[in-house]
Amino acid sequence: MKAICWMGVNQVSVEDVPEPEILSSRDAIVRVTASSVCGSDLHLIDGYLPGMREGDVLGHEFTGEVVEVGSDVRKVRPGDRVVVGSFVGCGGCHYCQEELWSLCDNTNPQPLLQEKLWGHAIGGVYGYTHATGGFPGSHAELIRVPFADNNAFPVPDGLSDEQVVFASDALPTGWMGAEMCNLWPGSVVAVWGCGAVGQAAIRAAYLLGAERVIAIDRLPERLTMTARHTGAQTLNYEEADVLEALREATGGRGPDACIEAVGMEAHSTGLQHAYDRTKQALRLHTERGATLRQAILACRKGGTVSIIGVFGGYLDKMPIGAAMNKALTFRMGQQHGQRYIPMLLDRIARGEIDLRYLATHSLPLEDGPWGYEMFKHKQDGCVRAVFHPAA
């Protein structure tokens, strides 16, 4: 079958790969109908996360149709259309049973790197390095979904692939980012990053009671899109002093909650960006943390910083003094998708959430390299390229 593969740093191509097979009685094989690029793929493509191997199939945000199930699969049948979360949950460990699915104890069978780097390993992810399980990704005609009863969720009738594909990863991630802020009516939220995850977080923040959301990015077209589709105020950090602007926009208080939806390859301005970029290139630190530093400095006293952008290692110049003395609450984590996906699909079916506009480029699988190129360099207003292998 055809699949979009990582063939080296900054090398993506469409290759022929063997088809997946049922390996366990709890597996399902899903024919992928839509599979989206994700900002976190860029960390892999750029070579910032270790454990990729030439020939790995990319992609972890997808929807499709079940074509085969193992003998112990009960909740989905061949022919069902399903959304699958990006993290594989075993369903049997303490974390899965506590609905902390991305912390699954069992689905990363190669945990040593994470154990060394982080103290403990988290769950496995499709198409996301051998240090995170090494499960083949979703930019392919077929994908094996382990523990299908826990990880594949039927799509309500009448919804299109474009309507539901982001319920796999970007939407639950954004939802979790907003939920972690403990919002109440009257909350003011600032969101760094107007990619799909950031915009999903904005939509979620409004649904969870935020009164005002301020969105921060540098790309005019993304800011315009965000303002039009979510109703958030926007702030271009290349044109304004973010800290100053946020202070003024909130009567001097600062936002009640700050959501970081950018991660380890944050852009910033001037000296700080040059400093972070140089240290990252020299591997003196692994993260560029301008957005996180800003979020901490901007957040009101006693407020919450919610981190959903992906970080991998170490960050320096962390303003821990500001965080401590202002009594900030930190919440963060990879998405516990299985906890949110059914609820989010219902909300999509009710019309409360519609993220179709984020899929700026619908492409056949063969256009994978081009899709990633556009996405990475934000060309042609690309927010998300979504591949349709079955097309």
Next chain:
Amino acid sequence: MEFEGLVVEEEARWSGDGAARQAARGLGWLSLGLGAVQLAAPRGVSRLAGVDDSAVARVAVRLVGVRELVQAAGLLSGRRPAEWIWMRVAGDVLDVSALGWALNARRGGRRLRAGFASAALVGIAAVDLMTAARVARSRAVTAGGRTMRLERSVTINRPVSEVFSFWRDFTNLPRFMTHLDRVEVLDERHSHWVAKAPMGHVAWDAEIIAEEQDRMIAWRAIGAPGVPNAGQVTFAAAPGGRGTEVRVRLAYRPPGGAVGVALARLAGREPDQQVREDLRRLKQVLECGEVIAVDERVSARGPMQRRVTRVLRRRLATGGRP
């Protein structure tokens, strides 16, 4: 049973002292018998050895008898058994050379009797020498050996009774101890373990030495395992209703001492890492019903890259084993 008590007991066995003491005791009784006869009936002994024509020989027989009694005391004392066995060998050499010299100077019936006596002495010397060599060899296996210990634990989200029962059925062990090919249960306390090895199989027997339902199982390898080892696994309810804490403790004597340990580490056969992996798989089997599988075929890799990737995946899973 406390693990440290078990280790102390096992160490005595591994150092070879047990076997040496047992062998020494047998030889001690032999010495006692010989010495007693030589002192009680020096004339008879001299006649038997064909040296009854010499007054010096009769004195020599008594002296040898005294020496035998001293050796008997040493051998039966249980202290420094290996050294006392070597003393016997030295005594044998002395006796055989003395009698050989005497034999040369005799003719006729005396020469014949001296010949028989020499043959008997050589026979005894052979027994002594073989015993000494056997004791030395069993000590050499673990000589200079340091007892290595390891302790690893894992929390499994299943009730204690279930985890205990799963482990207690030793035929389950190969499901998560991948180096094992199979375990056969011989009786309530004994089992036969077959492990995969680079060339075929390695097998040994294990014996349960202590057991408490839902709490603990302790075992040791018996017979002559390549690596003398004993272990204990305990099961305890994890706080907060999080299932069972399984804690494995192992003690073993790697052959070749510190060098052997370093070589094993280089070859990626570090027992500590092995146990960590085993416990991780045990958790998967009990919590998920299976060892997690990843479809490694689904990639755009050629055969060579496939191999390299497999090595990388092993490293990420085991920390260096090829």
